[in-house]
Amino acid sequence: RPIVVLVSRIRVEEKLLLGELERRGIPVEVLDTRTAAFGMERLDGRYRGALSREISHTRNLYASRLLEHAGLRVVNDSKVVALCGDKLLTTLALREARLPVPRCMVTLTPGAALEALDGFGYPAVVKPLTGSWGRLAARLGGRDAAEAVLEHREALPGPANQITYVQEYIDKPGRDIKAYVLGGEVVGAIYKVSSQWRTNTARGGHTQVCPLDDDLVKLLGATAEAIGDGVLGIDVIEDRDGNRFVNEVNHTPEFHGAIEVLGTGLVGRYVDHVLERLD
Ligand code: ADP
Numbered sequence: 001r002p003i004v005v006l007v008s009r010i011r012v013e014e015k016l017l018l019g020e021l022e023r024r025g026i027p028v029e030v031l032d033t034r035t036a037a038f039g040m041e042r043l044d045g046r047y048r049g050a051l052s053r054e055i056s057h058t059r060n061l062y063a064s065r066l067l068e069h070a071g072l073r074v075v076n077d078s079k080v081v082a083l084c085g086d087k088l089l090t091t092l093a094l095r096e097a098r099l100p101v102p103r104c105m106v107t108l109t110p111g112a113a114l115e116a117l118d119g120f121g122y123p124a125v126v127k128p129l130t131g132s133w134g135r136l137a138a139r140l141g142g143r144d145a146a147e148a149v150l151e152h153r154e155a156l157p158g159p160a161n162q163i164t165y166v167q168e169y170i171d172k173p174g175r176d177i178k179a180y181v182l183g184g185e186v187v188g189a190i191y192k193v194s195s196q197w198r199t200n201t202a203r204g205g206h207t208q209v210c211p212l213d214d215d216l217v218k219l220l221g222a223t224a225e226a227i228g229d230g231v232l233g234i235d236v237i238e239d240r241d242g243n244r245f246v247n248e249v250n251h252t253p254e255f256h257g258a259i260e261v262l263g264t265g266l267v268g269r270y271v272d273h274v275l276e277r278l279d
């Protein structure tokens with residue numbers, strides 16, 4: 001039985017994963033989430049399970065839930081996607097597991113954040129609950145910037161954009177850490193080095209190997225335990241004193257920057273993990 005590979009845009013990552021599956025002679029059926037229709041029939045007789053690489057969080061969440069309803073195991077499962085796709089829910093889960101996260105504050109309207117920020121302090125970061133590549137994340141140096149950004153947030157469409165998630169700004173040593181954890185096992189970590197405050201590889205900058213020390217491995221293992229079984233890209237921010245904070249967890253991580261320095265072994269480990277879970 002073939003494995004369903006859920007995708008929309010095929011990026012480098014999807015090409016590598018599909019290539020690795022093909023190299024191993026594993027039959028796949030690529031399902032484009034932009035055109036697929038889901039009947040409610042069971043699919044476990046037809047497919048071995050599913051690997052989701054859907055780029056849109058909302059489509060990923062509903063597609064994986066639908067496939068689970070049809071009896072398929074999906075990597076990542078819809079619970080992990082729901083949790084990681086929302087930065088606030090992720091933060092709460094991490095805090096409940098007593099993991100270090102940047103100090104944060106939430107208001108349910110952008111306007112309420114303006115007053116509250118005086119007490120919370122600047123510089124602060126405000127960012128959408130859902131999104132990636134640092135899009136719409138803003139650093140607020142003071143009240144003027146906050147006023148402007150919050151007014152713009154108020155004008156954004158959709159009720160979720162009114163929920164205002166604020167973090168303290170962590171003064172990083174020009175880089176942060178992205179680690180890859182598969183099924184609770186730390187496979188590797190990189191530094192994303194950048195002169196910009198948002199170090200997303202999609203914004204330029206470069207990558208370096210990040211050595212795995214015991215504390216980092218412990219932190220990453222505990223983070224994965226708090227989030228759930230799956231393929232996780234964990235963002236860790238360090239401050240200038242070397243304190244580490246878990247910033248967010250990606251459920252469908254990009255890894256083109258990582259394989260440049262860690263090698264393509266990551267792709268094989270990814271496929272190993274998926275196959276283990278689907279058997
Ligand atoms: P995304 O899902 O868009 O990657 P992040 O929360 O990871 O959202 O923010 C994007 C980047 O911005 C991070 O990789 C990090 O470099 C930077 N960043 C985010 N939050 C903070 C913060 N509180 N302090 C300092 N830098 C931050």
Ligand code: ZN
Pocket residue numbers: 133134235248
């Ligand atoms: Zn990130």
